[in-house]
Amino acid sequence: MKTNTINKLDIKVEKLALDGFKILHLSDLHIDTKTDIFYIEKLIDLCQKTKYDVLFITGDIIDCKVSKIKDKLLLLNTLRNAYFISGNHDLFYGLDELKNILSQITFLDNKIEFIDFKDKEIAIGGLSDRFSKFFRIKRDEEKLLNTLSKYENSILLAHQPKDYEYATKNYIDLFLCGHTHGGQIYPFHYIVKLFQPFLYGLHYIDKTAIYVNKGIGTWGVDFRYKADSEISLINLIY
Template identity: 60%
Template sequence: MKLPKISNININIKNEDLHNMQILHLSDLHINKRTSVENIKTLVDICNNIKYDILVITGDIIDCKVKKIQNLLKILNNLEKVYYISGNHDLFYGIKDLEKILDNFNFIDNKTLFIKYNDKNIAIAGLSDRFSKFFKIKRDENKIINFLKKNKNSILLAHQPKDYNFAVNTNTNLFLCGHTHGGQIFPFHYLVKLVQPFLNGLHYKKNSAIYVNKGLGTWGIDFRYKANNEITLIKLIHK
């Protein structure tokens, strides 16, 4: 996992309550036995030297059993104000064990909450991954939909871009996700586009802004081509 420079992006949103809010967005770390302690420590240092309001991680922190990488994962507890939803790899390798280790994280699979920003209540919801059903975890879609419909200044986190409709159909201001790795290795971009509505980057649909993070780590082959990894600092702008 080679660490990139910080990418800064402004996202236009419809709700003035979110104006100037800064969100540090990570995704798809895919930490495994080959990941070095130095790399994780450097990642934490990079994040902690950035001014942000919240840090979100949109799935797939792990790529092996938690017990094999506990020393690496514990370092991540030095991150602050983290809101996290699981990805398919987290579910496969042990989401319950991951939650026990990352005790400084806010795990928000199928959860709703409010955070304070400029004395305003900002609504945040997390939808568990589409693979949840294979691990006997219910995706509480109705709960998430009803919550987002009731709150106009809202942010939705999910792992896969496919879930963008939950944001668009509820007029959610911002939808953040990952999963695609931006295709990871060209020309596999085209295969990803067959199964996901967005490959990477910023998109707007109706009243919602959608951002697909290309992630930090790799899956399968430890190689990227024409799909650079990213750490993204998002600034929300009301116009």
């Protein structure tokens, strides 16, 4: 887990009301028993020193049972103005337990919350991960997106890039996701691209800005090659 730098970028959006809105975007922490608590503390310190309006975690916070890493997860509760959605690993290792531990972070799966920014209201929607159906969690995409699309300023969070279509079809201003790790180890990038429409970075489809975060942690092998860890500070510009 590399936590010493922040990738700062401007993302152009179509709404003047979103101009200057700053998002700290984290994804795929994959915290497990091997994760040194020092790195979690370093991540928290970095976030606390960063000026942002909202912090989003787009899934896969854990990579083992919550009971084994409780002390590390509790530290995340000090993050301010933070929201998170589920990833496939969160579902597998225990989403209910994770929600209980992260009691100070707003859980957004299949929900819409609102953030006030410069006297304007921004609607934030979150989709549970695509594997939800295997865990008997109902994911009513159409209902959520039909509601979210009614608001003038909107952001959608999902774990997997595949869900970008819900954002574009419903004219959502910004779609944020993770999951891919940017391929993590080259040349596995090409395999990931067989399953996901985007590997990493910024993309535009119609009027929707799409950003795929490469994530902080690793999966399988604690190694990255040509796919650096990423913490993103996104500044929306009009």
